[in-house]
Amino acid sequence: MTERRRVLKVLTGMGGAAIVGTGVVxxxxxxxxxxxRPGGGATEAWKRVARLDALEQGRPxxxxxxxxxxxxxxxxxxxxxxxxxxxxxxxxxxxxFSTVCPHLGCSIDADDHGFICKCHDxxxxxxxxxxxxxxxxxxxxxxxxxxxxxxxxxxxxFRLGTSTRTEA
Amino acid sequence: xxxxxxxxLKSRLGFVSLLREAFDRPIxxxxxxxxxxxxxxxxxxxxxxxxxxxxxxxxxxxTRDAWGSIVFxxxxxxxGGFVRGLxxxxxxxxxVLAWAHCLGVLVVAHHRRPREAxxxxxxxTLGLMIGAAHTGALLPWDERAYWITVVEDGIIxxxxxxxxxxxxxxxxxxxxxxxxxxxxxxxxxVALPALIALVFYLRxxxxxxxxxxxxxxxxxxxxxxxxxxxxxxxxLRDIVVAVTVVALAIALAKAPGAPLDGxxxxxxxxxxxxxxxxxxxxxxxxxxxxxxxxxxxxxVIPGLATGALVLLPWLDRTRRKLNAGxxxxxxxxxxxxxxxGYSVYADDHDPVVRxxxxxxxxxxxxxxxxxxxxxxxxGPQDLLRNHPSVKPRLLYExxxxxxxxxxxxxxxxxxxxxxxxRGPALEGFGSRGWARAxxxxxxxxxxxxxxxxxxxxxxxxxxxxxxxDLAEYLYSQSIEPGDPAADAARVxxxxxxxxxxxxxxxxxxxxxxxxxxxxxxxxxxxxxASRAWIRGQILEPAHPTRYGSTNEMPSFSDELQGRDLEYxxxxxxxxxxxxxxxxxxxxxxxx
Numbered sequence: 001m002t003e004r005r006r007v008l009k010v011l012t013g014m015g016g017a018a019i020v021g022t023g024v025v026x027x028x029x030x031x032x033x034x035x036x037r038p039g040g041g042a043t044e045a046w047k048r049v050a051r052l053d054a055l056e057q058g059r060p061x062x063x064x065x066x067x068x069x070x071x072x073x074x075x076x077x078x079x080x081x082x083x084x085x086x087x088x089x090x091x092x093x094x095x096x097f098s099t100v101c102p103h104l105g106c107s108i109d110a111d112d113h114g115f116i117c118k119c120h121d122x123x124x125x126x127x128x129x130x131x132x133x134x135x136x137x138x139x140x141x142x143x144x145x146x147x148x149x150x151x152x153x154x155x156x157x158f159r160l161g162t163s164t165r166t167e168a
Numbered sequence: 169x170x171x172x173x174x175x176x177l178k179s180r181l182g183f184v185s186l187l188r189e190a191f192d193r194p195i196x197x198x199x200x201x202x203x204x205x206x207x208x209x210x211x212x213x214x215x216x217x218x219x220x221x222x223x224x225x226x227x228x229x230x231t232r233d234a235w236g237s238i239v240f241x242x243x244x245x246x247x248g249g250f251v252r253g254l255x256x257x258x259x260x261x262x263x264v265l266a267w268a269h270c271l272g273v274l275v276v277a278h279h280r281r282p283r284e285a286x287x288x289x290x291x292x293t294l295g296l297m298i299g300a301a302h303t304g305a306l307l308p309w310d311e312r313a314y315w316i317t318v319v320e321d322g323i324i325x326x327x328x329x330x331x332x333x334x335x336x337x338x339x340x341x342x343x344x345x346x347x348x349x350x351x352x353x354x355x356x357x358v359a360l361p362a363l364i365a366l367v368f369y370l371r372x373x374x375x376x377x378x379x380x381x382x383x384x385x386x387x388x389x390x391x392x393x394x395x396x397x398x399x400x401x402x403x404l405r406d407i408v409v410a411v412t413v414v415a416l417a418i419a420l421a422k423a424p425g426a427p428l429d430g431x432x433x434x435x436x437x438x439x440x441x442x443x444x445x446x447x448x449x450x451x452x453x454x455x456x457x458x459x460x461x462x463x464x465x466x467x468v469i470p471g472l473a474t475g476a477l478v479l480l481p482w483l484d485r486t487r488r489k490l491n492a493g494x495x496x497x498x499x500x501x502x503x504x505x506x507x508x509g510y511s512v513y514a515d516d517h518d519p520v521v522r523x524x525x526x527x528x529x530x531x532x533x534x535x536x537x538x539x540x541x542x543x544x545x546x547g548p549q550d551l552l553r554n555h556p557s558v559k560p561r562l563l564y565e566x567x568x569x570x571x572x573x574x575x576x577x578x579x580x581x582x583x584x585x586x587x588x589x590r591g592p593a594l595e596g597f598g599s600r601g602w603a604r605a606x607x608x609x610x611x612x613x614x615x616x617x618x619x620x621x622x623x624x625x626x627x628x629x630x631x632x633x634x635x636x637d638l639a640e641y642l643y644s645q646s647i648e649p650g651d652p653a654a655d656a657a658r659v660x661x662x663x664x665x666x667x668x669x670x671x672x673x674x675x676x677x678x679x680x681x682x683x684x685x686x687x688x689x690x691x692x693x694x695x696x697a698s699r700a701w702i703r704g705q706i707l708e709p710a711h712p713t714r715y716g717s718t719n720e721m722p723s724f725s726d727e728l729q730g731r732d733l734e735y736x737x738x739x740x741x742x743x744x745x746x747x748x749x750x751x752x753x754x755x756x757x758x759x
Contacts, residue, residue, distance in 0.1 A: 034340035034347055053722060054570045064435055071345040074232065076546055083435045099437060103459070104322030106315065109437035118520055119319060119441045120454070136459045149722065157343075161326040163459075168342075 046145070046152040049096075055088040055151065060110045060126070062086075062099060065155040082155045084142050085110065087127075096144035096153045097128045103135040105160050115139060136163040191406075192399035193375050199401035202272035204409035205265050209293065210368055211410040212258045212265070213361075215417070216300075219255040220357065227307065229353035230346045232547035234309035235431040239539045239548075242428070253421030259301045260420075261413055263446050266294040267501075274480075274497035284481040286374045289367050291477055296364050298446055303356035305444050309349060311528055314432030315441030317344045323466050430531035431548035440524035442515065449507035452514075473500070534558075560739035563732055567724060568594075568740075575614035575749025590618050591721060594740060596748030598646040598697030600639035605751045607635055614749035621718050623673070624690065626754035630669075637662035638670075646697035646744070666693075691715055697744070702737045 049063040062085055069079040083099040085108070097115075099107050106119035114131070115124040122133030130138045143154040157168040178184050195203070226245075228237045241248035270290050273279055279287035306313045321344060325335045340347035398406070443451050454465040476483065476496065484492040515521045531552055538555045539548065553562055575593030592615045596602040607627040611617045616624075627635065641662025644654035666674075673690035692713040695701050704711065706728060710719040728736055 031340075032337075034336060034351075051722065051727075056570070062435075062437065071231070071343075072341070072347050074230070074346060076232075079546070080435055080549075083437075099435075104326075105318045106441055107434070107437040107439070118438060118524060119315070134454075134459045134462060159325075160322045 044154070046147075046154055048147070048150045048152050049084065050086060050151045052092070052094070052146055052149055052151055055086055055094060057088045057090075058126075060085045060087050060115075062110070063151075065153060067155070082157070083107070084144075084153055084155065085115070085128075085139075086144065086151060086153075092146045094144050094146055094151050095128075096142040096151075097139040098142050098156070098158065100140065100157065100160075101135060102137050102140055102158065102160060102162075102165075103133070108139060136161060137165060140165060188399075189372070191403050192397050193372070193402075195396050195398050195402055199398070199405055200276075201405050201409065202268075202275065203402060204405045205269040205272055206290075206293075206371065207406035208410040208413045209262060209265050209269065209297075212262050212413065212417070213364060213368065215258050215414060216255060216262070217361065219251050219258070220361075222251050223255060224357055227353075229307065229349040231309055231349060231432065232346075232545075234307060234349060235428075235548045236539065236543040238308050238428065239536060239543075243536070243540060249425055250421055253425040254417055256304075256426035257420035258414070258417040259297075259304055260445075261417055262297045263294075263301050265413065266290075266297040270294050270477075271497050271501060274493045277491055277493055279480050279493050280484065280491075281481055283374070283378055286371070286378060287481060288478065289371050289374060292367050293364070293371075296360060296367060300356060300360045300364065301446070302444060303352045303360065306352045307349065307356065308428055309432045310429035311432055311436065311439050311531070312427070312429045312441075314344075314434065315439055316443060317348065319441050320443070326463065327467055328463070428532065428536075429528055430535040431551060433531075433549050433552075436531075438524045438527055440515070440518075440521040442511075445508065445512075448511040449504045452507040452511040556735075559732075560735040560742070563728070563736050564739040567727060567736065571721070592616055592619070593749045594743050595746040596744060597740060598643070598744040599748055600636075600643045601748035602744075603639040603642040604635055605748045607638065609751040609754040611754070612749070612751035614751060619718075620720055621715065623718070627669075628754070630665075634665055638665050641666050642693065642696055645693060645695050646701075648699055648741075697741075699737050699741065702740050703733065706733065706736065 045067075047065050047067055049065055050061065055061055062083055064080040065082045065084060066078055067081040069076045069081055084096045085099055087095045087097070089095060097108075101108050101117040101119065101122055103117065103120055103122050106117050108115050108117045108122075108124070110116075113123070114126040115128065116122070117124075117133070117135065120134045122135035123131040124135070124139050125131055128139035128141065130136075140156075140158045142156060145152050159166045159168050223241065226237055226241045226248075228234060238252065242252060270293075273287060273290050306317055321335050321339060324338065325331045327334065336342070338348070338351065339345075340351040442448065450465065450470060453469065454462060457465045477500075480493055480496065484496075534555075535548065535551050538551050538557075541555075543551060544554065552558060571591040572594045575595050596605075605612070606615055606624075607630065609615070609626050610624040611622055611626075616622065630638070637658045639662070640655050640658035644659045644662075647654060670693075674693045675690075705714060705721075706723075707725045708723060709715055709721040710717075710723070715721070724733075
């Protein structure tokens with residue numbers, strides 16, 4: 001009798017565990033697939049962001065990078081995938097920096113002394129180098145080139161919070 | 169109620185014992201107001217469940233729809249704003265109550281054995297309240313929600329080892345987007361309420377199991393308690409506290425209501441992102457650690473504090489009256505209070521933060537106003553840029569403003585850089601005043617002084633009346649339907665003057681001979697400053713009937729088309745109402 005009850009206990013436990021396990025495994029498997037959805041703003045293509053003559057030496061210009069955004073099942077065309085600060089170095093020389101602060105990802109603004117991230121007061125020089133504040137590195141450079149009358153960039157995102165710069 | 173029915177319900181449903189479970193729990197010691205805090209949490213949870221269900225009927229958890237669905241509910245539906253306000257404020261009060269409840273437990277030393285589990289349930293309640301309030305704060309996907317998501321995701325990514333995985337799990341993918349919102353929505357409406365219901369159930373179970381006794385009660389005494397019931401003295405306190413707290417939530421829901429920023433906009437750079445108030449102390453704490461030690465503020469201190477609280481039943485082994493638990497509780501309250509208060513104070517006195525907040529408030533109210541016309545299918549993020557009341561100006565600033573700066577713009581800007589203005593200032597363009605300014609001194613810096621166009625001499629020989637006639641004639645060229653009419657007599661004499669004085673250079677297409685066409689230097693002013701003239705200037709500024717070989721302005725035929733082109737023309741035309749740039753008298757004639 002006690003033997004049969006022991007078997008019954010084990011069987012009940014196993015049955016319950018099997019039912020809960022089925023739920024946990026399938027739920028977990030579905031929930032862990034966020035990785036598979038398309039997304040992100042990195043792009044291999046050069047994107048035209050501004051006219052060259054809109055850029056003035058000594059005056060940074062924030063421009064939007066326009067591209068198609070894929071977010072799981074939503075595909076939106078002609079959306080802002082990111083922003084860059086453009087700096088003009090010479091007649092046909094430009095540099096670009098991501099507006100994403102390398103600290104925690106807030107948006108970097110220009111001020112009288114260079115650049116500042118207002119979330120946590122990281123300061124950068126007008127050439128994008130780190131001055132002080134919590135940012136672990138200078139502003140992230142974005143590839144930029146002049147094509148005819150236009151400035152083009154190749155937008156990328158970088159890992160946050162690390163002193164070395166790696167692509168996200 | 170007839171006794172027969174009551175008896176039937178009692179026997180079939182057992183509702184009396186059900187009510188007794190809820191309102192007549194066993195207690196030890198005198199009834200206490202502090203014991204009512206936990207009870208009020210349950211009532212607030214009921215309110216949250218109802219208002220939350222009501223909102224879940226309208227809310228759509230996608231980055232395109234979230235903000236719009238909330239604004240719709242608030243603007244178009246009766247009680248929409250109130251229900252959301254109630255849900256928001258009840259949630260904030262639940263966080264406060266859960267804090268107070270934990271402190272109350274410490275004060276009466278109910279964290280000590282044998283009630284360790286009850287203490288953990290109280291801590292768990294606080295954690296779940298913060299989690300629920302926090303996931304809820306992200307759902308509107310307004311500017312605040314967006315930046316909180318970005319920053320906290322960044323903080324989580326920084327945790328060594330687990331950071332990347334945890335961040336991806338919460339984001340539900342490689343970046344913050346719609347699947348992040350659906351995940352937060354699922355946590356907020358399904359998982360967290362279920363866990364909250366579970367901790368409430370556990371609390372009831374532990375109360376029944378342990379009794380709400382004095383901390384000095386030994387385990388033997390615990391089994392012997394439960395002689396006193398909460399009904400009616402404690403129940404009275406319970407319901408008084410609950411009704412007071414809900415009344416407070418109702419008052420706060422009416423004014424100020426739940427906050428809502430403008431829609432999330434990743435391109436904004438001046439938004440001063442701050443965490444919700446219950447995490448502000450951590451935000452302030454972080455400021456005291458340099459980048460290499462930042463983890464101390466974001467992970468080590470919160471981790472140690474949580475660990476200390478969880479292990480408190482073992483850390484606190486004294487039996488003294490002022491126990492370690494009370495000390496830890498009081499110091500936590502004081503430290504968190506000081507840091508929160510200081511953070512609020514510092515932000516309120518920071519001009520950069522105030523400016524950022526003022527800008528966000530302007531965007532929020534403009535976005536709400538524009539949303540009344542409906543939100544485009546791409547979502548609300550471009551509402552502020554694409555609305556007909558804003559877009560013309562933005563397009564002008566983007567495409568035209570860097571050369572056609574304001575007439576009073578300094579030649580050097582605030583940062584000492586060379587001002588980029590090269591074309592004439594367009595304030596008043598198309599007005600009599602602008603025409604007069606050009607006739608007076610075309611080479612003024614605010615007009616053509618910084619261009620290559622220096623062929624026109626100042627019209628010194630015109631009398632004031634002749635200049636007024638010419639200005640009237642030129643104004644008459646710009647008239648479109650709906651504009652105020654020009655003075656017909658002046659236009660007639662201006663027309664004559666124009667054809668005598670000006671058409672040597674400013675020939676109309678009809679006046680043009682082939683030789684002229686090659687040499688012409690001044691634009692055709694037929695229909696000057698009309699929509700068609702402005703359109704031609706934007707698309708083909710170097711056309712022979714405009715500035716020809718002297719032109720420096722780029723053609724915008726690639727960038728501006730269709731609706732956008734017409735918007736820019738709208739804007740240039742709207743500038744006629746402004747005062748034309750004031751020009752200095754021309755340099756003395758060289759004889």
